[in-house]
Amino acid sequence: MKNNVTMRDIAEKIGVSSVTVSKALNDKEGVSDELKEKIKQLAEKMGYRFNTAARSMKDGLSFNIGVIIPERFTGLAQSFYLNFYQSISRVLEEQGYYGILHILRAEDEDGLKLPRIYLEQKVDGFIILGQIKKPYIKKLQTVELPAVFMDFYDDESHMDAVITDNFYGAYDITNYLIRNGHEKIAYVGNIYSTSSIQDRFLGYYKSLLEHHIKLNEKYILNDRDNHGKYIELELPEELPTAFVCNCDQVAHILIAKLKEMGYSVPDDFSVVGFDNDIYATITEPGLTTVEVNIEEMSRTAVVFIHEKIRDKDKKHGRVQIKGNIIYRDSVKNIKKD
Amino acid sequence: MKNNVTMRDIAEKIGVSSVTVSKALNDKEGVSDELKEKIKQLAEKMGYRFNTAARSMKDGLSFNIGVIIPERFTGLAQSFYLNFYQSISRVLEEQGYYGILHILRAEDEDGLKLPRIYLEQKVDGFIILGQIKKPYIKKLQTVELPAVFMDFYDDESHMDAVITDNFYGAYDITNYLIRNGHEKIAYVGNIYSTSSIQDRFLGYYKSLLEHHIKLNEKYILNDRDNHGKYIELELPEELPTAFVCNCDQVAHILIAKLKEMGYSVPDDFSVVGFDNDIYATITEPGLTTVEVNIEEMSRTAVVFIHEKIRDKDKKHGRVQIKGNIIYRDSVKNIKKD
DNA sequence: CTGAAAGCGCTTACAG
């Protein structure tokens, strides 16, 4: 690649040293304004492009952030985290960083194999998008690079985490159902599966408690096995009037099942979701759901990782970003006035 | 970052030069097998991580590929290209590369602004995913980096392109409808919008021609304006028995509309799509559609860009990757036997 | 305000 314009080329053309060119292009002190301007213009004219690799060598920073998504959260039907990645990648670019996506294979996660982006010093830090297994979290902690968890947390490890406010989101939307006259409300989700599903369940439970509605164990419906694979939903004998689903996709599946059984939503049952992802709009009727504020979460995570790169000891702890309820057509007011 | 282990550290510990360490770790000639093994083990033990930046400086290669997606093909409801990117990113990683995603903003596309990944020498080449405007194509050609188009092509510019076999895909699936007794078949798509939609239309047309079915202009239904925004579908007065949709998403929209009008699919109308994306499985009934072979296309594009990086003058032209028909439940056999 | 020197960590000839 000898045909690339370097600072030295510019320097020679103008009769100064490359140090001066460096200072000028980086807007540093110690170059007269005229010269600065002259250098900048010549650089532009010569088609100068900054060589990131050289800078990286000097300060040991790549200005790349590795965004790690466990394989099981990807696939044709699961675009949520990819959208998340897109948002992160956008925010990173605004901040002068780049996001390198790494899909963490199940075997690497189990085998505690660190991604090559780490082994090749390709990145300055990690954003981990989606719950990873405990041993892998431990493994990541042995690594000196900063990491921020997104959309999940792990209490033992005290890693910084940016999560959606699962608890209050579920609490709010359950309150909304109750305000609409519902009392027999089921929760759909494997409450032993992920922290998100658990916290959403607890928010739902809090709402019940506050309204002195007794928690009915038969109204906790399992939606997936412990590997995250969806299983056939089993409805209780005595049916509720409303369902709080732990995510929009499960709400979509539930509604399909109810329709198959000859029921109508929201006329026979009200259903709410969580996430506001593609399933919320694609479902007929549109889902009333809790929006995950992807943009705000991305912004926060990027600020965190940036600060941690500059200061290794910086801690942020667990930060919850509140989402709003998006009202669509899957809830019916059954209050008898 | 002084606390990183370098080749020199390993060399000193073992009493050889860093050249020998470099040779050993890269499995080059000129080091005895014993020494090689010893060096590798020590490297492992000392937690040595290769410094990509240093290698980049030497040979001017970043081992990053910029994957550019125009903004208008992204968003919550459009995960197709993100899935594509994921597949590309996976294949790149297998080949020792990394894919850096760049969402091309509309204003940058119109303003002919090159992405920063180019200006900062972050990437060795581009994969452009999704049709970009002509002037931007021209702009890209002024750049010395190799580029491969994916899922679209541009005839004037003779840029290498990996596309799905739109023509024969649509031809095959239209043939399939005809074999099922359909003769009044509409095509849904703005045939002036993208080359894909146009080619799929022509495949549909070829099938009609071969079966001596006259093309009815009223059976060409526009689905989007020239900015790609979906518009309300207008059905012809005399309805067809089947619809060939230019993509699954439009098939989804069409089926929703037909259902609203009180019709049933496939009982009243057969509908087929193209892409086999999330809309194909989410639609009720599941869509019979032409699968885009994302994996194979990614593989091909990565091979192309890799070859072009090594040999600037390498040309591949336009390569079509054939997809298969995925049979689901949106087509009814109406042949009277 | 300007620049010579040194160094970031590796690799590529080349010499022994």
Place this chain on the structure above:
DNA sequence: CTGAAAGCGCTTACAG
């Protein structure tokens, strides 16, 4: 089989 030297393109003290 092994290594000294030079260089990739930049930046950071430091000297003037």
